[in-house]
Structure formats: structure tokens, C-alpha cells
Amino acid sequence: MAQNIPPLARLIEQFERLPGIGRKSAQRLAYYILNMSEEEAKTFSQNILFAHANIKHCGVCCDLTDRDICTICSSNSRDKGLICVVEDSKDVAAIERTHEYSGIYHVLHGVISPMNSIGPGDIKVKELIERLSDDNIREIIMATNPTVEGEATAMYISRLIKPMGITVSRLAYGVPVGSDLEYADEVTLSRALEGRKEI
Numbered sequence: 001m002a003q004n005i006p007p008l009a010r011l012i013e014q015f016e017r018l019p020g021i022g023r024k025s026a027q028r029l030a031y032y033i034l035n036m037s038e039e040e041a042k043t044f045s046q047n048i049l050f051a052h053a054n055i056k057h058c059g060v061c062c063d064l065t066d067r068d069i070c071t072i073c074s075s076n077s078r079d080k081g082l083i084c085v086v087e088d089s090k091d092v093a094a095i096e097r098t099h100e101y102s103g104i105y106h107v108l109h110g111v112i113s114p115m116n117s118i119g120p121g122d123i124k125v126k127e128l129i130e131r132l133s134d135d136n137i138r139e140i141i142m143a144t145n146p147t148v149e150g151e152a153t154a155m156y157i158s159r160l161i162k163p164m165g166i167t168v169s170r171l172a173y174g175v176p177v178g179s180d181l182e183y184a185d186e187v188t189l190s191r192a193l194e195g196r197k198e199i
Helices: 006-016 023-034 038-054 089-098 125-131 148-164 186-194
Strands: 079-086 103-107 139-142 167-170
Touching: 006 023, 079 089, 079 125, 089 103, 103 125, 125 148, 139 148, 148 167
Parallel strands: 079 103, 079 139, 139 167
Antiparallel strands: none
16 A cells, blocks of 8 residues: 555655664554654654754764763763773663773774675774874773674774783673573683683
């Protein structure tokens, strides 16, 4: 039916372009939007345009912000000698939810992926290296995802940083809480053994 109504078909197509949204989810979202009042639809679309126009990259860490410098980078209570390098802004939010990290961040906005024609120049590696001229930086924590691309990106960046005399560490990955060892794959178990600590 949507094919017979071009505006509806176009709306569904736009939702399908969003990550993690399949055809059925896109249709549900499109019909939900159509059932909104005109005022609700206007507010919804205005908020999208407002966010798009007002959110930019922090001038220091490249995270998303509505200021020139984000609240984490401008905070006096953060440890400025410790930088956690992540793939995107969602990762910053995830680490912040733990309330265990008091340093600052650097957001790469992607990973090196030759298969997708993404090289070091396509992500925020240069900006990270420029930040390291500050003598106060003592450790870089590589917190890219444990994928082939995430590991390759972490290794590439660590090779650039180590000659500077700055400690480069990697997040420990291991067995999730509540899971059984018999179901863990070999890579996860080997990471868990490497990242073990005294109790």
C-alpha cells in the first residue's frame, strides 16, 4: 500500500536508512509519525533540524557538544593527564554511566577499515596526536571495540604514541558477568586471562 502513496514510501525509505531499522520498523515509525498531530510533527521535525544545526564537535576531544568546548573537557574536576580513546560519542556515554572514569576522552568518529576505504586520515587520529604535545598527558587508554577494525585502529595509534614516552593501555575484555565459561569463545577467554587481576 505504501508504494501507492509516494510521500509515505519516501518517509519509510528515510527511516530504513537509519542504522538498525529494517523495513517493518521503518513502516511502524512512518505510520506513527502520520498519526501525530500537525503540531507534534512540526515539533519533532524542528527538533531534528535544531539538533543538526546546533550540535558540533568539541574543539578538544571531538565529542558531540552544543558548545565550543564540551563540559567534560572544560571541567576542572577531570584528570587531564588521562585520555580514553573511543570510536564514537555513544562510547563516551557508556563509559560515563559507570561513574568509574575521571579522565577525559578523544572520539575518533570511526575506525580504520581498509575494506570500507577508511584510513587514518578519515578519522580523528591527527587531532589526537596534536593533543599529545601537552606535557601533562601521561596515559592513553585505547577503548575501541574488540573487532578486527577496532583492534587494528588501537594498534596503529599505539605505534604512533609509544615513541612519545606516553603509556598506552587497552581496555581489558573478558567474560561478561552472569555468563558461563563453556559458552565463551576462545578470544574472549584469552582476553579474560590476559586482563586478570589480583583479588
